[in-house]
Amino acid sequence: MKTTITGRKVPVTDSFAERTEKKLAKLDKFFDSDAAAEVTVTQERNLQRVEITIxxxxxxxxxxxxxxxxxxxxxxxxxxLFRQIRRNKTRLEKRLRSDAFAGVFQDEETEEPAFRVVRSKKFPVKPMDVEEAILQMNMLGHQFYMFRNMDTNEINVVYARRDGDYGLLEPNA
Known part of the structure; x- marks a missing residue:
């Protein structure tokens, strides 16, 4: 697995990089060499936030x-991450079409959790620009808001990020 380690507002030491790569190597058995892991370390007050994306x-x-x-x-x-991979083992085997999990969880009887939709809601998707969608989201007190972008005429989602900024989700063309 190719690993990229980045530090934001904090230097990344060689010992941390080596230790992190060694820890992530435990997950190599699930992936081919095509897998890429991105590790980001950010200094926040007196804490260090670490994000790992594979x-x-x-x-x-x-x-x-x-x-x-x-x-x-x-x-x-x-x-x-190990638990996420184990939880999704069956779905992953179907998707990867390989025996990546053969021998890893032989003794374990994994019971796949049933995904339940507990609420379904239909509502009109109004055309508006991104700024208006953010205003609507804030007025409703929601963390995200779905709308039809009047510039592209596609369904988009704006969401509130933890850092106080906003994100926009757009479908690929």
């Missing part, structure tokens, strides 16, 4: 955590 064959696994030491966060995140 991209492979159109799949995306992501986890983030904040701790006093980045190494603590990496330990926790590798466990979280």
């Amino acid at each position: 991209r492979y064959n159109g799949l995306l696994f992501r986890a983030e955590d904040a701790a006093a030491e980045a190494n603590e966060a990496v330990d926790k995140l590798v466990d979280i």
